[in-house]
Amino acid sequence: MSHNSLYRWVACITLAIAAFAFGCSKNANQLQEKPLRHVKLLIDWKAEPTYAGFYVAKARGFYRNRGLDVEIIEGNGANTSAQIIGSGKEYFVGSCSGEATAIARSKGVPIRSVAVYYPNVPTVIYSRSDTPILKPADMIGKRIGLIDGSISVDEYRGIITANHIDRSKIHEVGVGFDAAPLLSKKVDGLMNYEELTPVELRLQGFQIEVMRFADYGLNAYSLNLIVNDDSLRENGDIVRAIVDASSEGYAFLRQDPKTASAIFVHLFPERNPNYIQQSINTVARLLGTGPVGAQTRGGWEETIAALNRLGLLDHKIAVDDVVAKEYLVP
Amino acid sequence: MLIAEHISFGYDGRPVISDLSVDCCRAEIVGIVGASGSGKTTVLNIFSGNLKSHSGSVTVDGISPREAAQAQKIGYVFQSPALFPWATVEANVSVPLKLRCFHHPSSSFSGSSDNKNSERRVQWALELAQIQDAAQRYPHELSGGMKARVALARAIVYKPRLLLLDESTTGLDDIAKENLYKVLQEVIAETEAATVLVGHDLSELILLCDRVYVLRRHGVSSRIVHCEMIPFKRPRGVDLFDDPSFISTRKRLREELC
Amino acid sequence: MLNSRETRLSAIRRRPRVRSLWVLCTTIARGISPVLLMLLKIGCYGAALWAVWVGGIRFLHLPPYLVPPPASVLASLEKLPRFYLRHAIVTMQEAGGGLMIGFAGGFVCGLLLRYGGPVGRALNPLILASQVFPKEALAPILLVFLGFGILPKVVVAALISFFPVAINTFRGLQATPVAHEQLMRVLGANAWERFWRCHLPFSASHILAALNVCATLSIIGAVVGEFVGSSAGLGHVIRAANADLGTDRVYAALLLLGIIGSLFYGATLLIEYIFFRRFTGWK
Numbered sequence: 001m002s003h004n005s006l007y008r009w010v011a012c013i014t015l016a017i018a019a020f021a022f023g024c025s026k027n028a029n030q031l032q033e034k035p036l037r038h039v040k041l042l043i044d045w046k047a048e049p050t051y052a053g054f055y056v057a058k059a060r061g062f063y064r065n066r067g068l069d070v071e072i073i074e075g076n077g078a079n080t081s082a083q084i085i086g087s088g089k090e091y092f093v094g095s096c097s098g099e100a101t102a103i104a105r106s107k108g109v110p111i112r113s114v115a116v117y118y119p120n121v122p123t124v125i126y127s128r129s130d131t132p133i134l135k136p137a138d139m140i141g142k143r144i145g146l147i148d149g150s151i152s153v154d155e156y157r158g159i160i161t162a163n164h165i166d167r168s169k170i171h172e173v174g175v176g177f178d179a180a181p182l183l184s185k186k187v188d189g190l191m192n193y194e195e196l197t198p199v200e201l202r203l204q205g206f207q208i209e210v211m212r213f214a215d216y217g218l219n220a221y222s223l224n225l226i227v228n229d230d231s232l233r234e235n236g237d238i239v240r241a242i243v244d245a246s247s248e249g250y251a252f253l254r255q256d257p258k259t260a261s262a263i264f265v266h267l268f269p270e271r272n273p274n275y276i277q278q279s280i281n282t283v284a285r286l287l288g289t290g291p292v293g294a295q296t297r298g299g300w301e302e303t304i305a306a307l308n309r310l311g312l313l314d315h316k317i318a319v320d321d322v323v324a325k326e327y328l329v330p
Numbered sequence: 331m332l333i334a335e336h337i338s339f340g341y342d343g344r345p346v347i348s349d350l351s352v353d354c355c356r357a358e359i360v361g362i363v364g365a366s367g368s369g370k371t372t373v374l375n376i377f378s379g380n381l382k383s384h385s386g387s388v389t390v391d392g393i394s395p396r397e398a399a400q401a402q403k404i405g406y407v408f409q410s411p412a413l414f415p416w417a418t419v420e421a422n423v424s425v426p427l428k429l430r431c432f433h434h435p436s437s438s439f440s441g442s443s444d445n446k447n448s449e450r451r452v453q454w455a456l457e458l459a460q461i462q463d464a465a466q467r468y469p470h471e472l473s474g475g476m477k478a479r480v481a482l483a484r485a486i487v488y489k490p491r492l493l494l495l496d497e498s499t500t501g502l503d504d505i506a507k508e509n510l511y512k513v514l515q516e517v518i519a520e521t522e523a524a525t526v527l528v529g530h531d532l533s534e535l536i537l538l539c540d541r542v543y544v545l546r547r548h549g550v551s552s553r554i555v556h557c558e559m560i561p562f563k564r565p566r567g568v569d570l571f572d573d574p575s576f577i578s579t580r581k582r583l584r585e586e587l588c
Numbered sequence: 589m590l591n592s593r594e595t596r597l598s599a600i601r602r603r604p605r606v607r608s609l610w611v612l613c614t615t616i617a618r619g620i621s622p623v624l625l626m627l628l629k630i631g632c633y634g635a636a637l638w639a640v641w642v643g644g645i646r647f648l649h650l651p652p653y654l655v656p657p658p659a660s661v662l663a664s665l666e667k668l669p670r671f672y673l674r675h676a677i678v679t680m681q682e683a684g685g686g687l688m689i690g691f692a693g694g695f696v697c698g699l700l701l702r703y704g705g706p707v708g709r710a711l712n713p714l715i716l717a718s719q720v721f722p723k724e725a726l727a728p729i730l731l732v733f734l735g736f737g738i739l740p741k742v743v744v745a746a747l748i749s750f751f752p753v754a755i756n757t758f759r760g761l762q763a764t765p766v767a768h769e770q771l772m773r774v775l776g777a778n779a780w781e782r783f784w785r786c787h788l789p790f791s792a793s794h795i796l797a798a799l800n801v802c803a804t805l806s807i808i809g810a811v812v813g814e815f816v817g818s819s820a821g822l823g824h825v826i827r828a829a830n831a832d833l834g835t836d837r838v839y840a841a842l843l844l845l846g847i848i849g850s851l852f853y854g855a856t857l858l859i860e861y862i863f864f865r866r867f868t869g870w871k
Contacts, residue, residue, distance in 0.1 A: 042736070046828040047819075073736050074824070076817035083732060090735045178830050183653055200832045204653070270668050275832060378774050399774050406774040412767040416789055416866040425785065431776035488775075 036069035039238060041246075042094030044081035046074050049195055049279035050223060051095060052264050053117065057249025059263045066241035078151065079104065085228050086111045092231035093242055098221025098303045099151055099312070105322050106313040110229035112324040113300075115243050115293035117250050118222035120214035122286050123155050126198040127189040128182065129207035136163040136216055142188040145175035152191040154310050155213050155220075161309065162217030195282035200275050220303040221295065232324055243327065247293035254284045254292060294329040331356050331524035332377060332492050337386035338551075339372060345551035346372050350386070352543060352554070354492070357522040361535035363587065364545030368552045370528035371409070373545070374494045377526060378406050391491045398492070402431050405485035405493045405523065409500055411477040413469040419480050420465040424452045426488045451487055458517050459483035460509075475506030479513060486521050493523040499534060508568050511537060515565050532580050532587070537566050544586040556586040656836040661843060664836040676844050678820040682738055682810035683852065686745020687802055690809075694750035694802075695795070698757020703783075719751045731817050741813030741821065748809035749802040756798035760791025792867035796860045803852040807845060822848075 043051045054072055057063055063070040073091070075081045078100035085094050086109035096104075099121075101113050125144070127133040133142065136159055146153045160167050173187050179197050181187045183206065192198065194210060201208045225246060227239050253260040261277040268276075300319040307313050332354040340346050346369045354360040364370050375381040376388060379395030390398035398404050413422050426432060427448045456462040459479040469477060478498050485493060495514075499507045515538065518525050529535055535542050544556040558579065562570060570576050600606055641658045644650060652660075665672055697715060701708045726747075730740040764787050772782045814823025822841040829837035861870060 046824070048832075074817075074819040075736070076731065080731060080817065087732045089732065179833060180654055183651065196832065204833065270664075270671050270837060271832065271834075375770070378770075380770050380773055400776045402776045404774055406771065408767045408771065410767050412765070412771045414768070414786075414789070415869070426775045428785075429775060429777050429781050431778070 034067065036064065036067055037238060038069045038071065039063075039093065039242065040071050040073050040091050041242065042073045042075050042081055042084060042091040044075045044078045044095045044097070044100075047072075047268060049261075049264060049276055049283050050122075050193060052260055052280055052283060053250030053253050054095070054246055055249075055267055056253050056260045056263050057245045059267070060249065060252060062245035062248045062252075063242070066245050068238065068241055068245065070242070070245075082109055082111055082226065085226055088228035088230055092228040092235070093239065094226065096224055096226045097151065098224050098300075099154075099307060101221075101224060101226055102300075102304055102307050102317065102322050103312050103314075106315045106317045108315075111226045112229060112232060113221075113224045113295060113322055114227050114232075114239060114324050114327040115225040115247055116221045116295040116299065117224060117247075117293060118286050119288045119290065119299060120286070121155060121218055121220055121222045122193040122195060123152050123191055123213045123218075123222075124194045124198060124210040125156075125189045125191055125213075126182070126201070126208050126210045128185075129209055131188045132209040133189045133211050134209060135211060136160070136165050138211075139165065139189065140169045141171075143171040143173050143186070145173050145181050145187040145190045147177060147191070148174055150191075154312055155218055156191060158218045158306060158310050159213055159216050195279045195286065199278045199282060200272075203272065203275050203278060218306060220306045221299055224295070225293070227324070243293065250287060251292040253280060254287045257281050257284045260284075291329065295323060295327065296329050297323075331358075332388075332390055332526065334377065334388045335386050337376060337383040337388060339369075339376060339381060339383050340551070347545075347553065348548075348551040349553050350545075352526070354524040354526055356491070356524050357518070358541070359518055359525040359527065359539045361539035361542040362526065362528045362545055362554075363530060363532060363535050363542055363583065364528075364552060365547070365587065366530060368545050368547055370530075370545060371496055374406070374496050374526065374528055377492070378404050378494055400431055402426060402429075402488045403491045405488070405490035407478070407481045407485045407493075407495045407498045409496045409498070411469075411481040413477060413480055413484075415469050418466050418468055419461060419472070420452060420456070422469070422480055423455055423484045423487050424448060426484065427451060432488060455483040455487035458486065458513075458520055460513055473506070475502050475509060478502065478506075478510055482510075482513065482517060486517055486523070489521055490523055493518065493521070493525040495525065495527045497529045498527075499529075499531070507534070511568070512565070514538060519564070532583050533571055533576075536560055536562075536576060536579055536583070537568070537570060542583060544583060546587060556583070558583055558586075653833050653835060656839055660836045661839045664840045665843075672822075672825075672840060672844060675820055675822050675825050675841070676848060678738070679807065679810050679814070679822045679845070680848055682741035682813065682821060683745050683806040683848070685738070685742040686809050687749050687806035687852070689742065690746035690749025690802060690806060691753050691799060693746065694753025694798070695757050697750065697754035698761065698795075701754065701758040702761040702787075715751065715754055718747060730813075736817050736819060740816070741810050741818065744813035744816070745806045745809030748812070749806045752798040752801050752805070753795065756794040757791065760794025761787045763794065764790045789867045792864050793869070796856070796864060796868055799856045799859075800853060803856045804849045807849050807852065811845065 041054060043054060045051070047055070051072075054070075058070055058072065073094075075084070075094065078095075078097040081094050081096045082100050082104035084091050085096070086104060088110075096111075096113075098113070098116060098118075101111060104111060125133050125139070131142065133139055144156070146156065157167075159165075160170075173181070175181050175187065175190065177192075179190060179201060182190045183201075190197075194212065198208050198210050225243060232239055257280045258277070261273070261280045264280065265271065265273045265276050297319050300323055304313070304317060304319065304322070332352070334350065334352045337350050338345065338348040350373065352360065352362065352373075362370055362373060372381065376383050377390070377395055379397075379399040382396075388395055391403055393401075393403075395404065414425065417425070453462065456465055459482050461476060461479045461483055464472060464476055464480075469480070472480065482495075482498070498514075499510055502510065511534070527535060527538060539560055542558045542560060543554050544558070545552050546555045548555070560579065562573075562576070638658055641655075645655055645657060697711065700711055701715075704711065726744070730743060734740040734743065761783075768786055768790070769782075772786050777785065810821065811823035811826075814821040815827055818824040822845055825841045826838050829835070829841070860868060864870075
């Protein structure tokens with residue numbers, strides 16, 4: 001055998017051994033890592049700072065640490081979320097609102113709340129500073145925009161009733177989700193979550209005032225985490241892991257909104273970073289001061305009572321129908 | 331070849347033709363003349379199997395017209411040429427040869443069914459109709475007379491036993507008509523098909539036919555009122571129009587028509 | 589009578605090397621001139637659109653939260669090309685899938701309406717009903733059974749696309765001239781041959797016209813589906829941007845939808861030209 005062919009043989013054998021060793025080590029690594037369980041988490045609207053806690057939990061590895069590979073899917077409203085999670089086909093866990101959870105449960109949808117992030121409704125009426133609406137009585141004689149099919153309309157009814165306002169003295173106008181009617185002075189007040197459109201408008205230089213529903217007699221749980229009844233029984237460990245990780249995400253957001261904002265901006269570079277920062281600051285405040293994710297019997301009783309007064313529940317329900325007991329805080 | 335006896339037909343209870351009897355033998359050309367709206371096209375549609383007579387009987391080569399059509403024993407040249415606008419002249423003429431019934435044992439085609447025979451058959455039909463130079467042209471590139479000849483070539487390519495022509499020279503100028511008369515006589519002499527021509531042009535029918543039936547409205551429906559034998563020798567040209575016996579035959583038929 | 593300059597020029601052109609170069613240049617110019625002409629047309633349309641847009645903002649005093657200036661829309665596109673491309677591809681996939689399924693389903697329905705006899709007649713009111721009710725009413729059912737992925741948008745796009753195809757197929761198959769219908773019977777054609785050689789070619793114009801229309805309808809369907817529930821697609825971009833007054837993103841998405849619509853329409857014309865122009869009398 002000549003020298004050249006000998007070197008060629010040696011080179012080939014060396015390469016083969018190296019490739020084999022690399023392959024083995026890779027396989028060994030894979031064997032050592034436990035596979036993550038894939039879960040689809042359905043948030044009830046588009047990717048807004050309201051749901052930043054979930055995105056922060058994913059980015060910081062809180063789900064991964066608990067053996068979960070979570071995919072966050074954007075939804076189309078709390079009621080739709082409740083229906084989809086109730087059917088349990090592709091999605092068995094996701095966000096919703098306390099009101100939509102109780103309403104769906106009264107219609108027989110098999111879902112339960114496992115955590116509450118907004119202990120109060122974040123809905124506000126926002127208005128221009130030249131015609132401010134600072135309290136419910138300021139709505140008299142003014143034009144208020146109502147979004148068809150939105151729960152905010154029922155919340156508005158609740159405020160009217162709780163504050164003894166004559167509804168016939170308010171001019172109600174059907175509108176969409178955008179702020180154009182307010183800015184073009186077609187209406188005097190619109191409704192939205194405090195952390196969303198009002199923040200954006202202020203950043204764009206508009207003088208905006210807000211009236212919080214939670215300050216005027218509407219006490220109900222809002223942003224929460226729900227799960228399908230069957231999955232609660234069959235995948236209790238996964239549900240626990242998701243609840244703990246999501247709550248950890250929101251707790252991180254409350255503690256360090258700046259970093260949470262940076263994470264959200266990195267994930268959604270098309271959004272205005274200033275808006276994200278301001279909005280997350282508001283979310284942090286809306287999370288309240290108590291333990292993040294905590295839900296109490298008293299809180300749910302108030303929520304159910306408010307919905308009963310508005311006539312939104314098909315059947316009478318109790319707290320134990322709506323909540324997974326093991327996730328109630330005494 | 332064609333025997334129609336006492337046939338009647340009407341649309342929605344309104345009688346159109348009644349008690350009509352026509353016959354036509356092999357290589358014979360028979361004409362049916364009538365005024366507009368007298369039911370000439372209806373008669374041809376009954377002979378071709380498109381319509382079924384309400385009474386009487388029609389046979390083509392001993393079988394019903396519908397069965398004869400399914401066996402490609404009938405050729406029909408419509409008043410409008412009915413060419414396929416997306417196909418060349420050659421493709422239009424070859425359409426009948428691509429149909430399944432062309433290869434059926436009961437059809438007129440007695441040869442084998444490979445492509446070469448079909449190509450030769452198409453070429454033969456094109457040459458007979460004197461349209462072979464335009465084989466690769468599309469219908470929108472042809473004159474009225476050329477379209478009529480393509481329709482004729484398509485009608486004879488499968489050598490039908492019965493050939494029906496429905497006012498095929500409508501809209502053509504005199505030169506084109508003269509050309510078509512010549513081609514028609516050559517085609518029928520070559521194919522020996524029993525031919526039935528309908529029209530309202532007396533001169534044309536006397537020139538082309540061996541016998542002419544006169545279809546006239548009688549009350550609410552039309553019926554055959556006269557049958558004239560045409561004794562002129564073939565081939566006949568348009569110079570026959572000035573012949574005194576041609577003129578007198580024409581005058582006779584005209585009196586029967588009115 | 590030629591002047592001396594023209595005589596000198598023609599003399600120069602007649603020299604062999606110059607002549608070859610001249611032939612080469614004119615050949616290239618003839619080849620690329622249609623492309624240059626098309627680019628020039630696009631440029632003119634773009635300039636006209638820009639002028640109308642800017643003029644509208646200025647003279648109608650349109651605020652930026654309603655209509656952003658074109659410069660900010662282009663800046664958004666330039667800043668986030670991958671973002672828009674990713675969402676545009678999703679919408680194109682949904683619209684393309686919906687168009688193909690809608691076209692196939694519509695074609696089959698058209699055949700049933702024409703040849704199905706009592707089955708076809710029974711189908712007619714169902715087809716009409718499917719078009720009358722708003723697709724958003726289907727949303728919860730679609731989301732529950734098909735999820736938030738690409739499938740429900742394909743279904744909505746298919747539902748919107750299939751009706752014009754079904755009706756045009758039906759009417760087209762009825763549009764065979766009587767003489768041709770009679771001709772095929774006299775020639776002894778069976779039902780399949782009458783359909784394949786006569787009815788279908790005559791209906792080509794109708795069916796392809798429906799395809800042209802559905803090219804844009806399918807995009808509308810995909811966007812409607814995205815409005816109902818999605819995490820991706822240009823409809824999703826519009827919905828999300830509306831929530832935080834991101835009108836530059838809304839208009840950027842609309843611009844891209846217009847371009848996608850033109851591409852789809854052009855593609856259907858290309859299909860017609862390549863495969864069916866002899867049946868439709870292409871001009």
